[in-house]
Structure formats: C-alpha cells, structure tokens
Amino acid sequence: MKIRKGDKIKVLAGKDKGREGVVSRVIPKEGRIIVDRINVARKHQKPTNQTSQGGIIDKDMPFSASNVQIVCAKCGPTRVGYKFSDAGVKSRVCKKCGGDL
Numbered sequence: 001m002k003i004r005k006g007d008k009i010k011v012l013a014g015k016d017k018g019r020e021g022v023v024s025r026v027i028p029k030e031g032r033i034i035v036d037r038i039n040v041a042r043k044h045q046k047p048t049n050q051t052s053q054g055g056i057i058d059k060d061m062p063f064s065a066s067n068v069q070i071v072c073a074k075c076g077p078t079r080v081g082y083k084f085s086d087a088g089v090k091s092r093v094c095k096k097c098g099g100d101l
C-alpha cells in the first residue's frame, strides 16, 4: 500500500468523487482506507448503556485505496514514486516534482 495514515488524498471515483480528505486509517489486508468525512454512512443507532445517546450517527466507511490519489502539497493530486537515501532508507516521493510525500 502506498497510502498511509495522515496522507491527504483526493477521491477519484464513487459518490465522493473530487473531494479531498485525510486518511484516518489504513486496512492493508483489504486494500482499503478510511478517510475523515469521506464515504460517510448514516447509521441509526439505538441507545445503549455504553453509548448514552441513540439517534443517527455518521460513520466513515472503508473504501478501496485504488479510488484515491495522494495529494502533493505543491502539485495537487499526483502519483507516488520511491527513492532510496544514501543510507538505503526507502521514502515516498511525488512523481511530478520529486518532493517528499
């Protein structure tokens, strides 16, 4: 997975196409991510002892990481490349400007 928690992404497909958000969780096993305020499902929750209130709850649902692009601070939505430092440490770079992501 190229995408990590905390990445800023832009949605390429689906009902939230064109929106941008920050990745709050990555599920590598499923190739899916959860992004703040993107792909929100409204859940009707009954009141329980644990959660005091019931009612309608907005929940960010996981969706496929292949439907997003990482947003570079300089160039906007971009593709991700990799580079290795002299010490052999792998890091991610923007394919457009070569800057670190």
Ligand SMILES: [Zn+2]
Binding pocket: 072, 073, 074, 075, 076, 078, 094, 095, 096, 097, 098, 099
């Ligand atoms: Zn860039």
